[in-house]
Amino acid sequence: MTQAIEVRDLTRRFGTFTAVDAISVDVGKGEVFGFLGANGAGKTTAIKMLIGLLEPTGGSARVAGFDVLTQSEDVRRRIGYMSQRFSLYDDLTMRENITLYGGIYGLSDEDIRTRGDELLGGLGMMHTADTLVGTLPLGWKQKLAFSVAMLHRPAVVFLDEPTGGVDPVTRRQFWEMIYAAASRGTTVFVTTHYMDEAEYCDRLSIMVDGRIAAMGTPAALKAEFGVASIDEVFVRLARPSAAAAAGG
Amino acid sequence: MRALRFLLRKEFLQIFRNPALVRMLFLIPVVQLLVLSNAATFEVKRARMFVVDQDGSTMSRGVVDRLAASGRFDPTEASASVERGHDALMRRNVEIIVVIPADFERDVVRERRGAVQFLLNAEDGATAGVTSAYAREILSRYAAEINADLTPTVAQSGVGAERAPQRGQPQVEIRSRGWYNAELDYRYYMVPGILVQLITIVGTLLTAMNIVREKEAGTLDQLNVTPITRGVFIAAKLIPLWTIAMVVLGIGLTVAHVVFGVPIHGPIALIFAAAGLYLIAALGIGLWVSAVTDTQQQAMFVNFSILMVYLLMSGLFTPVSSMPHWAQRVAEFNPMMHFIMLMRNVMLKGAGFADVMRQLVVLATAGVVVLTFAVRQYHKRAD
Numbered sequence: 001m002t003q004a005i006e007v008r009d010l011t012r013r014f015g016t017f018t019a020v021d022a023i024s025v026d027v028g029k030g031e032v033f034g035f036l037g038a039n040g041a042g043k044t045t046a047i048k049m050l051i052g053l054l055e056p057t058g059g060s061a062r063v064a065g066f067d068v069l070t071q072s073e074d075v076r077r078r079i080g081y082m083s084q085r086f087s088l089y090d091d092l093t094m095r096e097n098i099t100l101y102g103g104i105y106g107l108s109d110e111d112i113r114t115r116g117d118e119l120l121g122g123l124g125m126m127h128t129a130d131t132l133v134g135t136l137p138l139g140w141k142q143k144l145a146f147s148v149a150m151l152h153r154p155a156v157v158f159l160d161e162p163t164g165g166v167d168p169v170t171r172r173q174f175w176e177m178i179y180a181a182a183s184r185g186t187t188v189f190v191t192t193h194y195m196d197e198a199e200y201c202d203r204l205s206i207m208v209d210g211r212i213a214a215m216g217t218p219a220a221l222k223a224e225f226g227v228a229s230i231d232e233v234f235v236r237l238a239r240p241s242a243a244a245a246a247g248g
Numbered sequence: 249m250r251a252l253r254f255l256l257r258k259e260f261l262q263i264f265r266n267p268a269l270v271r272m273l274f275l276i277p278v279v280q281l282l283v284l285s286n287a288a289t290f291e292v293k294r295a296r297m298f299v300v301d302q303d304g305s306t307m308s309r310g311v312v313d314r315l316a317a318s319g320r321f322d323p324t325e326a327s328a329s330v331e332r333g334h335d336a337l338m339r340r341n342v343e344i345i346v347v348i349p350a351d352f353e354r355d356v357v358r359e360r361r362g363a364v365q366f367l368l369n370a371e372d373g374a375t376a377g378v379t380s381a382y383a384r385e386i387l388s389r390y391a392a393e394i395n396a397d398l399t400p401t402v403a404q405s406g407v408g409a410e411r412a413p414q415r416g417q418p419q420v421e422i423r424s425r426g427w428y429n430a431e432l433d434y435r436y437y438m439v440p441g442i443l444v445q446l447i448t449i450v451g452t453l454l455t456a457m458n459i460v461r462e463k464e465a466g467t468l469d470q471l472n473v474t475p476i477t478r479g480v481f482i483a484a485k486l487i488p489l490w491t492i493a494m495v496v497l498g499i500g501l502t503v504a505h506v507v508f509g510v511p512i513h514g515p516i517a518l519i520f521a522a523a524g525l526y527l528i529a530a531l532g533i534g535l536w537v538s539a540v541t542d543t544q545q546q547a548m549f550v551n552f553s554i555l556m557v558y559l560l561m562s563g564l565f566t567p568v569s570s571m572p573h574w575a576q577r578v579a580e581f582n583p584m585m586h587f588i589m590l591m592r593n594v595m596l597k598g599a600g601f602a603d604v605m606r607q608l609v610v611l612a613t614a615g616v617v618v619l620t621f622a623v624r625q626y627h628k629r630a631d
Contacts, residue, residue, distance in 0.1 A: 051473050054630050072629065076475040087470040091265045092258065103254025104474045 004029045004156050004187035005050065009059035012045050019045040021210035022059060027203075029155075032178060032188045034198045036230075037207030038238040043191045044084065046207070047158050050189070051081050064155040077105070080149035080157035080186075084164060086141050090134030094125060094144060097133055098151065105152035119147045139170035143177065150181055157181065159190040163197065175200055195231035204230070206237050213237045251476045255484030263488060273492060277446055277500040284442050285435045285508065294319070295343040295379045298333040299326040305353035307394065311364060314390045315346065320382045337369055344368050344379060356394060428596045439510045440591035441564040443500045447523060448530050448558070448584060451493040453551055455534025459485055460547040463538070472628040482623055486531050493527050494520065513598030519591065522608060526587040528615030533558075536622035558584055583614035 005027035012020040020042045027033040037043045048054035050061055052072040061068045064078035088097045098119060102112035120126045123143055133141060142162060149157055159178070163171045175197065182188050182202075190201070198204055198218065205215040214221055214237055218230055225233045264270060297315060301308050315321040321344070325336055333345035345367035356362035366383050370376035462468040471481060501519070504510040512519070533554060541547040560566075561575065562584040568576055579585050590607040593599035601608075 048630075052629055053469055053472055073475055073477075076473060079473070081470065081473040083466055083469060085466040087466040089258065089262065089467060090465075091262050096258070096261065100254050100258050101474070104251045104471075104476050106250060106475075 003027060003062075004031065004064060005033075005189060006062045007046075007050070007059070008061070010046065010049060010056055010061050011058035012042075012049060012054065013057045018210050020049070020056075023207070023210075023212050024059075025205060025212065025215070027156075027187055027189060029187055030182055030185050032182045032190065032200070032202045034201030034204040035189060035191045035207070036198055036204055036234060037191070041207040041238070042210040043207055044160055047081075047160055047189070047191065051079055051158055052076060077152075078155040080152070080154035082142075082145050082149045082157070082159045082162050084161045086138070086145060088133055088141070088145055088148060091132060093130045093132055094120065094136075095129045097144070098148060101148050101151055107152060115151055119151065123147060139166045142166055143170070143174060146174065146177055150186070153184075154186060156187040156189060159188065161191050161193065163192065163194060171197070195229065195234055198230045198234075206234060208237050249480075252480045252484055255476070255480065256487060259484055259488040263492065273450065273496055274499060276450070277443075277496055278503055280442060280446050281439065281500060281503050281508065284445075285438050285504075294322050295382075296324045296341065297321040298336045298342040298345040299323050300328065300330050300333050300345060300347045301326065302328055302350040303348050303352040307353040307356060307362075308348040310394075311348055311387065311390060312346065314386050315383065318382070318386050320379075320386070333367065337367065340369070342369075343375075344383065346383075357398065360395075360398075435508055436510055436596055437592070438564075439504045439508060440595045441562070441588045443497060443504065444526075444562075444584060444588045444591055445559060445564055446500055447493045447497050447527065449555065450496050451489060451527050451530035452534040452537070452555065453548075454492065455486065455489050455531045456537040456541070456547040456551050457544055458489065459535065459538035460541055460544050464543055478623065478626060478628060481628075482535065482626065486535065489531055489534075490524070490527050493530070494523060497523050510595065512595050514594030514600060518594055518601055518604070522587060522590050522594075522604070522611060525608065525611040525615050526583055529583045529611065529618040532615065532618035532622040535619070536625055539622065539625035539627075558582060561585065562588055564588055581614075583611055583618075586610045586614075 003026045005025065007023060007025040009022040009024055010020060011018065011022050023042075023046060025033075035043055035046070045054065049056045050063055050068060052068055052075055056069065063075045066072075066074040066078070068075050089100070092100065095116060098116040099112055102115065107115065116129075117126075120129050123140075125140065125144070128136065128140075133144065136144070146159065146162060149159075163174050166174065171194070178188050178190065179200075190197075192198060201218065203215070203217050204221060205212045206221075207213065214224070214233065216224065221230065221233050222228065225236055227233055227236070299312050301312065312323060316323050324342060325332075327333065330345070330347055333342070333347070336342045337345055345365075347365040347367065349363060349365075352362045352364070364387060366380055368376040368380055459468070462471070497520070501512065501516070505512055534551070537547050537550050537554070541550055561568075561571075561579045561582050563579065564584075568579045568585055571579065586607045590599075590604045590611075593604055593607075597603075
């Protein structure tokens with residue numbers, strides 16, 4: 001396996017509207033890849049095709065070495081996914097959610113218990129193991145969701161705006177968790193609206209109107225556009241008129 | 249299969265953590281049986297009667313008295329004018345007008361025939377039919393009485409002994425006995441059907457709502473990203489709801505039997521076996537609805553639209569045999585109709601396994617067809 005994610009000319013049209021327009025991306029193993037774009041640029045549509053929730057109109061994609069179209073079950077076993085919206089069960093406890101997903105991914109009872117304890121201990125939430133998830137603060141929920149997405153040690157994890165609405169301290173902790181996962185060899189494919197977070201990524205792509213307008217390391221992108229921050233790169237690409245008005 | 253165990257546990261936990269749902273599941277059978285079995289009846293208790301007696305004779309009063317004495321009719325208004333009667337009928341003050349024309353008694357005595365007219369509000373044909381049948385029955389009994397009074401008894405007429413004794417007209421006495429529901433308790437007829445309707449609503453609606461709620465919450469996407477197969481997911485959804493519907497049926501049967509005294513003459517195991525088969529089709533409909541809708545609101549709407557046709561074509565409220573031919577053909581494809589028929593046969597007539605074999609086969613076939621169709625509609629990946 002050369003790359004964790006290989007995307008070639010991946011396209012999705014809804015009627016006459018092209019949400020994702022022939023994008024091509026390679027993401028290396030263990031890389032933290034930032035997938036940026038304004039609202040409606042096509043990020044979520046692209047992710048949904050990569051994780052097998054949405055049929056592509058054209059192009060191809062391989063994730064963790066398997067074709068998302070023809071080998072989707074092999075892909076599903078090797079990926080984790082955390083959506084924009086919290087999608088664990090509010091009416092189950094933390095422990096029950098962990099057990100459910102452990103069971104779904106075929107972990108043994110022993111593994112479910114030990115990894116569950118590890119997970120809760122790591123999050124410092126052992127005391128709330130039997131609390132209904134719905135009653136937890138959002139930041140806790142997001143960290144739990146990420147940990148559950150990592151429970152079966154996936155090769156690639158997709159995080160769709162994982163830190164939306166989360167306080168700065170929790171965001172920092174969240175990124176520490178992302179780095180820890182990457183250091184264990186998991187490839188992280190993450191979308192975000194926080195440009196400071198974008199700086200933490202190994203490499204970035206910026207999507208504009210369904211296309212990838214720029215791609216590279218944060219340093220290379222800043223150099224290419226001659227600006228001091230990724231924020232400015234983003235504004236130039238995503239909002240050219242706003243950048244011009246600001247005299248850029 | 250291991251995944252199925254975990255998913256089943258999750259479903260049961262969620263169902264029992266929803267107190268409103270649990271309460272509803274136990275209350276609905278009781279409320280529906282109480283309300284529907286008493287309200288959904290064609291029985292005519294007391295019809296208000298407008299009397300137009302233009303004869304004013306002993307005999308015309310006899311007609312009114314007999315009708316009133318039956319307890320089925322209540323003479324609430326009277327007038328010599330038929331027009332006034334029409335007004336009362338229009339204003340819904342009465343259900344029936346009885347018109348006895350002048351010279352009624354004279355005609356009966358002289359010609360042995362008299363005319364009485366009934367005018368009924370037939371907006372509801374079934375009720376009007378029943379009401380008029382009651383009235384006719386009472387009147388024909390009265391006619392027989394009059395006939396006997398007017399005919400000289402044979403014993404006294406020694407004179408005409410050479411002729412055949414004159415006994416008025418030859419009469420055939422009809423004594424009918426209703427089998428299976430001898431007291432003609434309407435509830436006996438309605439309750440089995442209401443039980444079917446009950447588990448149909450519970451089955452289809454809960455299934456559709458349960459799955460669509462996961463769609464709305466985004467938890468379905470999370471499950472679809474995992475390697476669990478479509479079959480395991482669907483089994484995990486349908487098994488708990490199937491179980492619940494069976495429990496609801498158990499509660500319903502108990503209430504029907506204990507509270508309403510509805511008989512269960514046939515084997516109870518047969519009822520549950522048939523319900524088990526029937527529910528596969530019912531849950532399949534719910535599954536299909538959940539596959540083609542995105543929100544609980546849509547699911548509710550589509551579900552009720554389907555259920556409405558389903559119910560009306562089931563023979564629950566109106567007998568299938570009195571539907572037009574084409575509708576009867578359509579109703580043949582309605583598993584609910586077959587299950588209602590089976591329930592009535594087993595509960596009221598004491599039918600056994602062999603008697604309802606045909607319905608069982610139909611229910612099993614319907615289950616396989618509907619479920620296959622629904623499962624094919626369901627995809628982990630959107631087009």
